[in-house]
Amino acid sequence: DSGVTQTPKHLITATGQRVTLRCSPRSGDLSVYWYQQSLDQGLQFLIQYYNGEERAKGNILERFSAQQFPDLHSELNLSSLELGDSALYFCASSPKGSGGSIGNEQFFGPGTRLTVL
């Protein structure tokens, strides 16, 4: 158990819909990262937040957005869903005091499996 929690575990929805994935980082971790894992694209970095502010952006679509709240939990919002958005979405967090810098281990949650029908 990494200490990172993600809800829900599974989500089934229809094309065109909007969903919200939630992540609670390990206690004390200030950085949260979102990843998408699909069969054809592999593991893709989407976005990083550090202490409530966006720190880095990866291959995140404009239909997707994220935020980190004062209690440090994060939400990933996916809208106008398409079949190709079906994937595993992982959240990871980094240790406190990292200053958002890299080189620190990321602790991954169990993921949310999104199925778009």
Place this chain on the structure above:
Amino acid sequence: AQSVTQLDSQVPVFEEAPVELRCNYSSSVSVYLFWYVQYPNQGLQLLLKYLSGSTLVKGINGFEAEFNKSQTSFHLRKPSVHISDTAEYFCAVTPWGSTFIFGSGTRLSVKP
């Protein structure tokens, strides 16, 4: 731009045999290197990491990796694998001050 190449998408091996999972990276700046393991239906778990110092890094579950700067490689090895090592393994690099870049993964299948 940085990139990570995992040369083998699948590696079948018999139990108690040695294994090497290959990882090469491309970067114009210094990087940190990681290996993660993903067991079926689970998230990723850190096996080991190289930040600086000794180029031979030991991780959990008997795995080790060697950083070779001249060959830009960070191959993962285990002298004797178990059935329980069956999983997908990801190599990742992070150029200092930047974000993680993961390889496409290597599926290790250990057969009895």
